[in-house]
Amino acid sequence: MSNPIPQRSDYRHFQPIITRWHDNDVYGHVNNVTYYSFFDTAVNTYLIEVGGLDIHDGDVVGFVVSSACDYFASIAFPERIEIGLxxxxxxxxxxQYELAVFKAGEADACAAGRFVQVFVDRASNQPVAIxxxxxxxxxxxxVL
Known part of the structure; x- marks a missing residue:
């Protein structure tokens, strides 16, 4: 593997998540598309709780314009995970957010992803300053 597995110590914030029954696919592990939902949940929870983002009535919204994910180990329901951000x-x-999925208490990431979000005016969909x-x-x- 050319990329080293991200470590818990590489991240500044953690969002706990509990996998759900329907996250598993027919192969018995969390489906790859669900990781993007975990990432979106971690980022938006942080933006709402820490940054004051008003997702219902605010003038500014964030659009994801690019995303990717690399997988290192599988997770499955039931699993307590933490999304590093x-x-x-x-x-x-x-x-550009950089995220990783960790099993609770483990140092090595099971997956690592990134996505770019552009903040736009809700009414015009035009980019605005954060x-x-x-x-x-x-x-x-x-991170520097």
Whole structure:
């Protein structure tokens, strides 16, 4: 494997998640598409709870414009997992999140992904500067 397996110590924030019965596929493990849901949940929970993002009535929303995931080990229901979150790059209107899925208490990631989110005006869908509260919350997650 050319890429080393990400470690828990590489991430700034963790979102606990419990896998659900319907996350498993016919092969008996969590289906690959579900990892993207875990990533989205971790990021949006952080943005809402720490950054003050108002997903229902706010003027600004975030659109995912790019995503990818690499898999190292499988997980299955029932499993307690933690999604590690950090920010790799941040521009004026966009941010690249770097995420990893860890079994609770384990150091090695089962999967690692990334996605780019662009913040846009809800009414026009045009990019806008990341609002101050969100930017401050995101800056806490930046890795150098």
């Amino acid at each position: 950090r920010v790799g790059k941040m521009g004026s209107s966009s941010v 609002p101050v509260g969100l930017r401050e919350a995101l800056e806490r997650l930046v």
